[in-house]
Amino acid sequence: MLALTGVTKTYGDGVGRVTALDDVSLHVEAGGFVAVCGPSGSGKSTLLNIIGLLDKPDAGDVSLGGERVVLAGRAEAARLRNRLIGFVFQSFQLLPRLTAWENVALPLFHRGLGRAERRAKALAALDKVGLSDRAAHRPDALSGGQRQRVALARALVGEPALVLADEPTGSLDSVSAGAALDLLRDVNERLGVTIVMVTHDREAAARCDRTINIRDGRVAGEAA
Amino acid sequence: MRAGPPPAALALEALTNLRGQGARSLLALLGIVIGAAAIVALTNLGHVAQAETLKRFEQMGVDMLVLRGIPAGEGPVRLDRETIERLPASDPDVVEATPLAIGRDGVRPLNRRQVAEEDAMIVAVTPAIFPVAGLDVARGRALGPFDACVPVAVAGSVVARDLTAGQAVLEPGERLSLAGYVFTLVGVLEPAPLEALSPVDYDRSILIPLSCARRALAAGDPTVALVRLQPEADPDRTGPRLAAALGNATATVSVRSAREMIAAMKRQTGLIARLLAGIGGISLVVGGIGVLNVMLMSVMERRREIGLRAALGATPADIRTLFAIEAAILSLGGGTLGAALGMSVTVLFSLLSGWDYVAAWWIPMLGPAVAVLVGGAFGLYPAFAAARVDPIEALRAE
Numbered sequence: 001m002l003a004l005t006g007v008t009k010t011y012g013d014g015v016g017r018v019t020a021l022d023d024v025s026l027h028v029e030a031g032g033f034v035a036v037c038g039p040s041g042s043g044k045s046t047l048l049n050i051i052g053l054l055d056k057p058d059a060g061d062v063s064l065g066g067e068r069v070v071l072a073g074r075a076e077a078a079r080l081r082n083r084l085i086g087f088v089f090q091s092f093q094l095l096p097r098l099t100a101w102e103n104v105a106l107p108l109f110h111r112g113l114g115r116a117e118r119r120a121k122a123l124a125a126l127d128k129v130g131l132s133d134r135a136a137h138r139p140d141a142l143s144g145g146q147r148q149r150v151a152l153a154r155a156l157v158g159e160p161a162l163v164l165a166d167e168p169t170g171s172l173d174s175v176s177a178g179a180a181l182d183l184l185r186d187v188n189e190r191l192g193v194t195i196v197m198v199t200h201d202r203e204a205a206a207r208c209d210r211t212i213n214i215r216d217g218r219v220a221g222e223a224a
Numbered sequence: 225m226r227a228g229p230p231p232a233a234l235a236l237e238a239l240t241n242l243r244g245q246g247a248r249s250l251l252a253l254l255g256i257v258i259g260a261a262a263i264v265a266l267t268n269l270g271h272v273a274q275a276e277t278l279k280r281f282e283q284m285g286v287d288m289l290v291l292r293g294i295p296a297g298e299g300p301v302r303l304d305r306e307t308i309e310r311l312p313a314s315d316p317d318v319v320e321a322t323p324l325a326i327g328r329d330g331v332r333p334l335n336r337r338q339v340a341e342e343d344a345m346i347v348a349v350t351p352a353i354f355p356v357a358g359l360d361v362a363r364g365r366a367l368g369p370f371d372a373c374v375p376v377a378v379a380g381s382v383v384a385r386d387l388t389a390g391q392a393v394l395e396p397g398e399r400l401s402l403a404g405y406v407f408t409l410v411g412v413l414e415p416a417p418l419e420a421l422s423p424v425d426y427d428r429s430i431l432i433p434l435s436c437a438r439r440a441l442a443a444g445d446p447t448v449a450l451v452r453l454q455p456e457a458d459p460d461r462t463g464p465r466l467a468a469a470l471g472n473a474t475a476t477v478s479v480r481s482a483r484e485m486i487a488a489m490k491r492q493t494g495l496i497a498r499l500l501a502g503i504g505g506i507s508l509v510v511g512g513i514g515v516l517n518v519m520l521m522s523v524m525e526r527r528r529e530i531g532l533r534a535a536l537g538a539t540p541a542d543i544r545t546l547f548a549i550e551a552a553i554l555s556l557g558g559g560t561l562g563a564a565l566g567m568s569v570t571v572l573f574s575l576l577s578g579w580d581y582v583a584a585w586w587i588p589m590l591g592p593a594v595a596v597l598v599g600g601a602f603g604l605y606p607a608f609a610a611a612r613v614d615p616i617e618a619l620r621a622e
């Protein structure tokens with residue numbers, strides 16, 4: 001599903017030069033549920049951004065769905081993201097002036113779907129995360145756990161093959177975090193969506209199929 | 225694979241975003257409205273003023289020529305009266321022609337002791353002056369063909385008022401002392417609009433028969449001729465011909481045509497109109513900077529939203545279009561509202577100053593057209609800035 005070979009990424013130059021990723025190679029099979037762990041600053045987010053086509057590696061190849069991704073430009077990367085990838089962020093990233101279903105429908109808007117179709121699909125996605133009764137609420141009327149479920153619905157609404165989650169439980173209490181993990185697990189098992197999740201939480205990582213440990217921009221080992 | 229949201233959907237989204245920004249959008253709109261209103265109102269005012277000025281000229285008719293004798297030697301100008309009066313018969317382009325002799329002297333009503341002598345223009349004329357110069361009589365009568373050399377006079381409206389010193393109005397029948405002679409007043413003129421082409425300010429003149437000119441004027445011969453041409457005549461060709469016909473040993477003759485004066489006047493008022501439009505344009509640029517300001521603020525404040533949209537699949541072109549449409553809505557809406565406001569202001573101004581309101585079809589267009597130009601110029605930069613936002617930086621949790 002997903003393969004990185006020899007990916008390197010550095011930031012800045014001269015004295016301030018930071019190697020965020022150093023010759024990283026890894027492979028995630030289709031339908032896998034993988035946790036990425038490591039200390040702060042080890043390069044987890046950088047890794048996820050490169051997998052998510054938000055950033056380009058300085059060297060190395062990225063393959064998605066068996067095809068090597070050679071990005072011609074930002075527009076093409078945006079279209080690929082829209083079609084293939086769902087994102088879940090630590091701080092939810094919901095737009096406060098939109099209702100829950102409008103937030104969920106945002107990827108479909110940028111895919112060019114009409115409003116009726118967007119709404120129908122967004123409501124179906126909200127139903128999957130158990131929030132159909134909150135469709136018309138704005139984010140500030142929702143709890144943190146509910147917000148993250150809305151964000152998850154948004155990640156799923158475009159029927160992506162891959163969901164990337166950067167510390168999805170980092171802003172949640174343990175109960176909500178557990179519920180969000182249940183949901184991710186469920187999505188992974190029932191819909192067969194590949195999930196890569198960055199987490200600091202050992203318990204969260206333990207619920208994944210496997211854990212990739214990152215230290216100083218290198219893959220430090222794997223645990224199944 | 226579909227290319228992205230259609231422009232209509234982006235426009236709707238842009239409208240929603242503008243509404244979401246409430247007061248800030250309104251302020252930007254107001255800037256454009258005022259700018260567009262200023263440019264439309266000032267241009268329209270220039271237009272109205274130009275029409276008003278030209279109306280003054282056109283009242284006397286565009287077919288007027290003024291032929292003026294310029295002394296050729298030491299002696300006074302002596303144009304030939306007969307030649308002038310025969311012009312309608314001798315020249316096919318001439319409809320009417322009237323000779324004038326002009327001088328100045330003191331005038332006093334004989335029976336009003338308390339009134340001091342007034343200095344007035346004494347104009348010796350033939351009866352044809354009344355139709356040619358468009359003079360109307362308020363009281364009494366005009367000079368007629370039988371006044372050949374009877375000492376009668378017609379007074380201009382201002383002279384007639386000045387000679388009463390605030391007392392009972394001057395009536396036909398009163399006698400005037402003029403250059404040592406006694407003239408009987410037979411009529412008083414209606415106020416005549418002052419035309420730039422006219423050799424005489426009729427309101428401040430005493431008109432007497434040309435045949436009497438030798439009595440009241442130092443030089444009794446005509447010095448000026450007013451000529452009305454056939455409408456299809458070309459003053460540029462007729463003028464020199466007439467000047468040649470009238471010139472003699474005492475004088476060469478200069479020609480001024482109403483058409484030429486109107487053209488000069490048009491150039492002048494056109495210049496003023498352009499100046500006014502320029503001032504309006506400056507205020508529109510200020511409005512455009514308002515749009516720039518609001519749009520840039522909007523881009524900065526919505527960095528996170530832009531980054532999110534980009535991460536979720538909005539292409540840079542989609543984002544650019546979204547923000548460009550927002551600027552376009554502000555500019556076009558503001559320009560249209562401003563045009564309406566500007567036109568209303570001009571109508572009101574015209575009403576208050578008693579001018580005729582006129583507008584060319586292109587004046588209301590000016591508002592939205594220039595606003596879109598300015599809005600486009602100032603709205604494009606923020607749109608490009610928005611498209612450059614990096615989703616990673618924008619979404620990084622603070």
Ligand SMILES: Nc1ncnc2c1ncn2[C@@H]1O[C@H](COP(=O)(O)OP(=O)(O)OP(=O)(O)O)[C@@H](O)[C@H]1O
Pocket residue numbers: 011012018019020038039040041042043044045046047
């Ligand atoms: N835009 C950037 N410019 C310069 N350095 C950067 C940039 N982004 C990341 N880095 C550096 O790259 C390294 C890896 O950062 P990254 O965000 O991937 O870490 P992380 O593992 O996600 O950490 P955390 O757990 O704190 O989120 C860090 O040293 C960071 O300072």
Ligand SMILES: [Mg+2]
Pocket residue numbers: 044045046166
């Ligand atoms: Mg991180």
